[in-house]
Amino acid sequence: MTKRAIWTPRKLEKLYEALDEIAETGSGVTPWPEAFELMHEKTGLSKVQVSDKLRGLGQKHNLKLNREELVRRWAEVSVNFNQATSRASHSYTQSPKSDNNPNPPKHTHDQLYGAASNEVQGNGEQHNDSSREADAPTNSGCDNHADNNENNNDAEEPVMMLEIAPYEWDMIHAWRDFMHGKRFLSPMSREDVSRELSHTWRLLIEGIKSFCKAQPIAHLTTAKLSRPTLELARTFTTGYRRPDVDECLNTLFGDPALNVPLILRAFAAAAITTWVFADFPSYRPPPTGSALAHCLKVLAHFNSHAARDTEEAMEVEYFDNVIAPTLPQLAKQYRHDLFVGFSNLRVPLERHFYPQENQNAENAPDFAFRKQQHSDWAAHIEKAFLVALKLRLELAKSKSVWEFNFIRQGQKLEDNLMVPMVSKAEKPTPKNLVLQCLSPATSYYQRGERGHTGSKCLHVYAKVIVEGLAVNEAALLGSANPNEDKL
Numbered sequence: 001m002t003k004r005a006i007w008t009p010r011k012l013e014k015l016y017e018a019l020d021e022i023a024e025t026g027s028g029v030t031p032w033p034e035a036f037e038l039m040h041e042k043t044g045l046s047k048v049q050v051s052d053k054l055r056g057l058g059q060k061h062n063l064k065l066n067r068e069e070l071v072r073r074w075a076e077v078s079v080n081f082n083q084a085t086s087r088a089s090h091s092y093t094q095s096p097k098s099d100n101n102p103n104p105p106k107h108t109h110d111q112l113y114g115a116a117s118n119e120v121q122g123n124g125e126q127h128n129d130s131s132r133e134a135d136a137p138t139n140s141g142c143d144n145h146a147d148n149n150e151n152n153n154d155a156e157e158p159v160m161m162l163e164i165a166p167y168e169w170d171m172i173h174a175w176r177d178f179m180h181g182k183r184f185l186s187p188m189s190r191e192d193v194s195r196e197l198s199h200t201w202r203l204l205i206e207g208i209k210s211f212c213k214a215q216p217i218a219h220l221t222t223a224k225l226s227r228p229t230l231e232l233a234r235t236f237t238t239g240y241r242r243p244d245v246d247e248c249l250n251t252l253f254g255d256p257a258l259n260v261p262l263i264l265r266a267f268a269a270a271a272i273t274t275w276v277f278a279d280f281p282s283y284r285p286p287p288t289g290s291a292l293a294h295c296l297k298v299l300a301h302f303n304s305h306a307a308r309d310t311e312e313a314m315e316v317e318y319f320d321n322v323i324a325p326t327l328p329q330l331a332k333q334y335r336h337d338l339f340v341g342f343s344n345l346r347v348p349l350e351r352h353f354y355p356q357e358n359q360n361a362e363n364a365p366d367f368a369f370r371k372q373q374h375s376d377w378a379a380h381i382e383k384a385f386l387v388a389l390k391l392r393l394e395l396a397k398s399k400s401v402w403e404f405n406f407i408r409q410g411q412k413l414e415d416n417l418m419v420p421m422v423s424k425a426e427k428p429t430p431k432n433l434v435l436q437c438l439s440p441a442t443s444y445y446q447r448g449e450r451g452h453t454g455s456k457c458l459h460v461y462a463k464v465i466v467e468g469l470a471v472n473e474a475a476l477l478g479s480a481n482p483n484e485d486k487l
Contacts, residue, residue, distance in 0.1 A: 007053065011043045015053065016081070018042040023075040032068050057081065 018039040022030050030038075039050050051067060058065035061080040065073065 007045065007049065011045060012053075014042045014044075015039055015050070016078075019071065019074045019078070022071060023078075032071070035071055036067075 022035045022038065036047070036050070039054075040047050043050055054067040054070055058067060058070040061077075063070070063077055063080070065077070070077065
C-alpha cells in the first residue's frame with residue numbers, strides 16, 4: 001500500500017500555478033468542473049484535499065469566499081497570499097508605480113498558527129517559510145479512505161459549516177485579565193475549576209449528540225480496526241465510568257449513522273482534551289457518581305497557591321500581540337478539524353435511504369432538522385474549545401504539582417502502557433502551552449514524586465497523538481502493518 005499524498009510547499013505551489021493559469025485564461029471562460037479537474041491534476045492530490053485547501057484559502061484574511069468565488073476572483077485576491085511570483089497577481093496589480101517596487105511587501109505570516117499548520121502534515125518535516133505557506137491545516141493524514149467519499153464530503157461541508165455567534169471577546173478579556181496577574185491575586189477555587197470543567201464537558205456531549213442526530217444513515221463493520229486503534233479505544237474508555245460518558249458512548253456506538261472509529265479520533269479529540277484530571281486509577285468515581293463530584297475529589301490535590309511569574313510582562317506582551325488575535329480562528333479551526341474527522345470516518349450514503357442524488361439538497365426529507373443540528377454542533381464545540389483553552393492556560397500557569405511534558409511528533413510510543421517517551425528537561429513556555437491546549441488527545445498515568453514517601457502526587461503527562469486530526473495514527477503508534485489502519 002502506498003503512502004497517501006500530503007500537502008507540501010511544492011504541491012501548494014502547483015495549486016497556485018493552476019489558479020494563475022485559470023485566472024489568465026479567464027475564470028468566467030473556464031467552467032468550474034474543468035478548473036477543479038485542472039487543480040486536481042496539477043497537485044496530484046485527491047479532490048477532497050484540493051477542495052479543503054481551496055475552502056481554507058477562501059476563509060483567510062477575512063475574504064469569506066467559497067471555492068468557486070476564490071477561483072473566479074483569484075487575480076484580485078492572490079496578493080493576500082504572498083504572491084511575489086504570481087503571474088495573475090502581477091497582471092492584476094500592474095501599474096506605473098509598481099515598476100519602482102520590484103519587491104512588494106509580503107504577507108505577515110502568524111508564527112503561532114503557521115507552526116501549528118506546518119506540524120500537522122503527518123511526516124514530521126519542517127516546511128520552508130520562504131515558499132507560499134499552507135494557509136490552513138488540511139486533513140491529509142487521517143482520511144485514509146476519503147478517496148471513496150470525495151463527492152459526498154465535498155458536497156456536504158459547505159451546507160453544514162455554519163457561522164455561529166462569537167464567544168471570543170469575553171474569553172479574550174478574561175485571559176487578558178488572567179495574564180496581567182489578576183488570576184494570581186485571586187486564584188480560582190476548586191469549586192470554580194470543577195464547575196468550569198463540568199460545563200465544558202456538557203457542551204462537548206451536547207455537540208457530539210447533535211452531530212450524531214444530523215448524520216445520514218450509514219454503517220461500517222469494526223472488523224478492520226487496527227491493533228493500535230483498539231489500544232487507543234481501551235485507553236480512552238476504561239478510565240471513564242461516569243454516566244454522562246457512558247451515555248455519550250452509547251449514543252456513538254448505537255447510532256447507525258456513524259462509524260465506530262469515531263470514538264477514537266473525534267470523541268477522544270474533543271473529550272480528552274478538556275478532561276485534564278481524569279483517568280487516574282485511584283480516583284475513578286463510582287458508576288453513580290457525578291462529574292462535578294469527581295472533579296472536587298481530584299482537585300483536592302491541586303495546589304491553589306500561585307505566584308506571579310517573573311516574566312509576566314513579556315508573557316502579557318506576547319499574549320496581546322500573538323495569542324489573543326489568533327483565538328477566534330483557532331476555535332473555528334478546531335471545530336473544522338473535528339468536522340473533517342467525523343465526516344471522513346463515515347461511510348458513503350446508502351442510496352435507498354435518500355432517493356435524492358444529493359442528501360444535502362434543500363428538498364431532502366430532513367434537511368432543516370440536520371441543518372439545525374449542525375448549527376448546534378458547531379456552537380457547542382467551538383464554545384467548549386474556548387472554555388477548555390482558558391482552563392488549560394490557567395492550570396498550566398499555576399505553581400502546582402501538575403507537570404506537562406510533550407512528545408515530539410513522530411516519536412514512537414510504548415504500545416502496551418501508552419506511556420509517552422518525553423524528555424524530563426522539556427518545560428512549558430508561553431508558546432508551547434498554546435499548542436498543548438490544541439492537542440486533541442492526551443493520556444495520563446499516576447506515579448509518586450521522587451523522594452516523597454507520603455501520598456502520591458499526581459503528575460500529568462500530555463502527549464500529542466493526533467494534532468488537528470491530521471496525523472496518521474499508524475505512524476505515531478508504530479503499527480506493524482500499515483494496511484491495518486485503512487478503514
